[in-house]
Amino acid sequence: MNMIFSLIWFIIIFSIVVVSHEFGHFIVAKANGIRVKEFMVGFGPSIFKFKKGETLYKINILPLGGACVYDGMDEIDDETEEDSESTQGQVKDKSKFLNASPWAKLATLVAGPLFNFILGFIVAFVMVNMIVIREPIVTEVIEGGAAEAAGLQAGDKILALNGENIYLYDEISVFTAYYRGGDVRVKYQRGSEIGEVTLTPYYNEEYGRYLIGITNNTYVEELHGFDAFRFTWYEMRYNVLMVWKGLGALITGNINRENVAGPVGMVNMVGDIIEETSPYGWQTVLVNMLNLTLLLTVNLGIFNLLPVPALDGGRILFAIVEIVRGKPVPPKKEAYVHLAGMLLLLVIVVAVFFNDIHNIFN
Numbered sequence: 001m002n003m004i005f006s007l008i009w010f011i012i013i014f015s016i017v018v019v020s021h022e023f024g025h026f027i028v029a030k031a032n033g034i035r036v037k038e039f040m041v042g043f044g045p046s047i048f049k050f051k052k053g054e055t056l057y058k059i060n061i062l063p064l065g066g067a068c069v070y071d072g073m074d075e076i077d078d079e080t081e082e083d084s085e086s087t088q089g090q091v092k093d094k095s096k097f098l099n100a101s102p103w104a105k106l107a108t109l110v111a112g113p114l115f116n117f118i119l120g121f122i123v124a125f126v127m128v129n130m131i132v133i134r135e136p137i138v139t140e141v142i143e144g145g146a147a148e149a150a151g152l153q154a155g156d157k158i159l160a161l162n163g164e165n166i167y168l169y170d171e172i173s174v175f176t177a178y179y180r181g182g183d184v185r186v187k188y189q190r191g192s193e194i195g196e197v198t199l200t201p202y203y204n205e206e207y208g209r210y211l212i213g214i215t216n217n218t219y220v221e222e223l224h225g226f227d228a229f230r231f232t233w234y235e236m237r238y239n240v241l242m243v244w245k246g247l248g249a250l251i252t253g254n255i256n257r258e259n260v261a262g263p264v265g266m267v268n269m270v271g272d273i274i275e276e277t278s279p280y281g282w283q284t285v286l287v288n289m290l291n292l293t294l295l296l297t298v299n300l301g302i303f304n305l306l307p308v309p310a311l312d313g314g315r316i317l318f319a320i321v322e323i324v325r326g327k328p329v330p331p332k333k334e335a336y337v338h339l340a341g342m343l344l345l346l347v348i349v350v351a352v353f354f355n356d357i358h359n360i361f362n
Contacts, residue, residue: 005271017293020297021066024111024112024115028107037069039067040059042062043062103323116298116304123290174242
C-alpha cells in the first residue's frame, strides 16, 4: 500500500512538472504561429486522447515525461544547403517549426525551461508562507568541531563561505557536501559587527561528509512586508545552486552512484519521505512534497538548457547559430545530430534505471 501511495504521489508531482514545461513550449509556439501537432503527457500507448483544433492531446500510460510535437520538427529530407538557398524566394509554410523565424524558435524552446522556473517560484512561495525557513544563524557550536576551533559562537549569522553569499542555512549543507579540502573563509555577523575567520571542516565518519561543526534548529516564525518574496527568491537560488553543483559533480565524477536517482529511485525516495514525515502531520508531508516538486522542476529546467542535442538546449544552440549565420543549418544535418543525441539520452536513461534497481536492492 505504501508503494502504491508513493507511486501516486510521484505521478502527481512529476506530471505537474512535465505539464508546466510542455505548456510553456505550447503556449509560446501558438503565440508565434507554430502549429502544434501533439501535446502529450507520458509515453507509450494512450489511455486518453482528444483533438481540439489542430492539436491532438494525449495522456499516455507511462508517466515518465511528455512532449510538445511541432509540425515539421526534425524532418529529414534530401534538401541540401544549396537547395535551401535556391528556394528562399518561395513562400514557405511558416506554421512549420523549421520554417519559423529563428527568434520564434528560440522563444518557443526557451519557454519550456522558463515555465519550470515559474512553477518553481510559485511552489517556493507557497512553501515560504508555510514557514519552513531557516536563516543561517548558529544555534549551537559542536564541541571539538572546526567552528569551535575558529571561534564562532551561537547567535552568529553566517554571511558567506569562501566568498559565496549565504542566505539560507541549507546552503551551508550544499557547500560542505561538495567541499573537497582546503581552508574555508567564513564571513559572519555578530550583533552589529562583521567578522571573518578561517577554518578547515572535519570529516565525519557517521555522516560520510565534511562538517563545519554548527547546527541550526530555529525557523523564521513570522514574515513581514516583502519577506515572503525575498525568501522565495532565496529558496529558488538555493535549489538552482544545489542542482548546478550536483550536475558539475556528476560530470566530473565527484559523486557516488547512490546519489543519482531516476524515476524508480524517486518513487522510493517519495516513500521514504512519507514514512519519515507522516508522524508529524499532513502539513509536514505536504511541505516535503512541495520541496521535492521544487527540486524536480528546477532540475528539469536546468537540465533542458544544457547544450546537448535533442534537449531544448541543443535546439536553442541551433537557433542561435541560425541567428548568427543569417540562415539555418540544413534540416537533414540538424535532424541527424538530434537523433544521435536522442540515442545517447536513451542509453543514459537505461543506465539510470539499472542504477536505481542497484541502489534499492543493495
